Amino acid sequence: MSEYRKYRLLEILPGALVWTTLIGCIVLSVFKPLWAIYFIIVFDLFWLFRISHFISLTIFGYQRFRKESRIDWLAETKKKGDWQKIYHLVFIPTYTEPYEVLREVFEGLKLSRYPLEQMIVVLAGEERDRVNFELYAQKLVAEYAPLFKKILVTMHPQGRSGEVAGKGSNLAWAGRESKKYIDSLGIPYRNVIVSSFDADTVVHPQYFAHLAYRYLTHPHPTRASFQPIALFNNNVWESHAFSRVVSYSTTFWLMSEQMRPERLSTFSSHSMSFQALVEIGFWQEDIVTEDSRIGLQGIMHYDGDYSIEPMYIPLSMDIVSGKNFWQTVKSQYRQQRRWAYGIENFPWMIWNFGANRKIRFLTKFRYIFNQLEGVYSWATAPLVIFIVGRLPLWLANRQDTVSAAAQNTPHILQWLMAASMIGIFFSAVLGATLLPPRPPTASRWRYLFMILQWALLPFTLIIFGSIPATESVTRLMLGKYLGFDVTQKVRKRTPILRSPEGTSVH
16 A cells, blocks of 8 residues: 555544444434434433533633732743843734734733843735735834834745645744844844744733743753643624634633643644754644644654643633624634644654654554544534434434333433533633623623623534534545635724733723
C-alpha cells in the first residue's frame, strides 16, 4: 500500500467512527429497539457523569481565574532579576478586518501593565487585501508607534506555492520577517516571548506581566506554550443570543481543560518562546488549524519534552456577529466547522508520533486519544442524547414491545434530561458573572435575557456543534479538504475594556 493510501485511511477513520455510530443507532432502533434502548441509557448515564465532572472542573478553573486576576503580576515579575531582559513579540494577523476592530486591539495593548517599550507588535496583513490593509496600517502606526519598541508591518504575498491562504501562512511569513528584526537588535531568542493573537483579541491589562512571570518561573520556558482562557466579551451586549451561548460554552470548556494540563492543547490565541518557534520552523503553512498544530509541532520536535501550560489571565475576543441574523448564523456555523476541523491533527499525530520512538507512549496515546475522542463526542453526543435516543422508544411502542426496559425507559430518560438541566442552570449563573459592565445603550432587562438565553443550549449543541463537527470529519474522510474562512466582525459601538481591578475604562 502506498504512503498516500495509508495516510488517507487515517483521515477516513474519524468520519467512519462518527457515521458508524449514528447509522448504527438508527439500524438498532429499527431492528433491535431494546438493544438500542439499553445503549441509550448507558450512553446518557455516561454523559451525565461527564457533565458533572465538567462542571466541577469549570468551577475550579473559574476560581483560579478570579484569584489570579486580582494579583499585581507586574510587581511579582519585578521580583525576578532578569525580568527587564524579556521582550514581548505580539503577532496580529489580519485579513479584511474592520479598522475599528484592529484599533480596539491596539487600545488593549496600550493599557497593558507591562513596559510598552519592551513590546514589539507585528501587524501582519495579506496582499489580497493590500488597499485596505495599507490604509489601516498607516493610521495605526501613526497613532501607536511612539508607544512601543516597534510596530512591524508585514504583508504576506499572495499565491505562494504549497500554502493554504489563511492565518497560518500569514503568521509563518510574519514570523520569518520579524526574525530579521530580532537578529538586527541582537536580542537572544530565549528572551523573547511570542504571542499569536486573533485580530479581535483584546488583552487583559495583566496578561503580559503574568506571562512574563510564568515564563521566568518555568523550569524549561523554551519548551512550553502558554494557553490563556478566551472570554468572548468584546461585543457580548450587542450579539445574538445563540452566538453568546456558543461562545460562552467554549469559554467554559477552556476553563475545564485548564484544570487538566496533561490534555491541554494550544487554541486560538496563545504564547510561546521565540527560540522554540524558530527551532520548530514557525507555524505550518498548509493547514487550517495552525493554532492547535503549533503545540503538537513542539511535542514532535522536542521528542515529547514540551508542555502546554494553562494561564488563568484571560483574553477577550469577539462573539460572532454578522450584519444580520442569517449572516451571523452562517458565520457561527463556519467558525465551529473550522474549529472542529482540528481533527486534521489526528492523522498527522499518528503518522509523525508513530515514527518518533523518543516520545513516550503515554504522551502519544493521550494526545491522539483526546483529539479523536473530543471531535467524536462533539459530533455524536448531542445528536444521540437529544434526537436519535428517542427513536428506539417510539419504535418499541409502535411494535408493542413489552418489557421492563420499554416501560421504564421513558421515565429514566426523563430523569436524565431533568438532571442535565443542572448544566444549563450552572452555565446561566456562571455566564452572568463573566459579563462586562452593561453599556448605557443596553436595557437592564438584558441581564434577564442573558440568563434565559441558556434555554437555547440543546439547540446550539446540535446546530453549531454536532452538525459542523460531523461535516468536518466527513470532509476529511472524503478528501474534500476545508479552506480557511475568516469570521466576520461587526462593531456597533465602542467596546468597554476592564482595568485590573475590574472597573471600566475607555
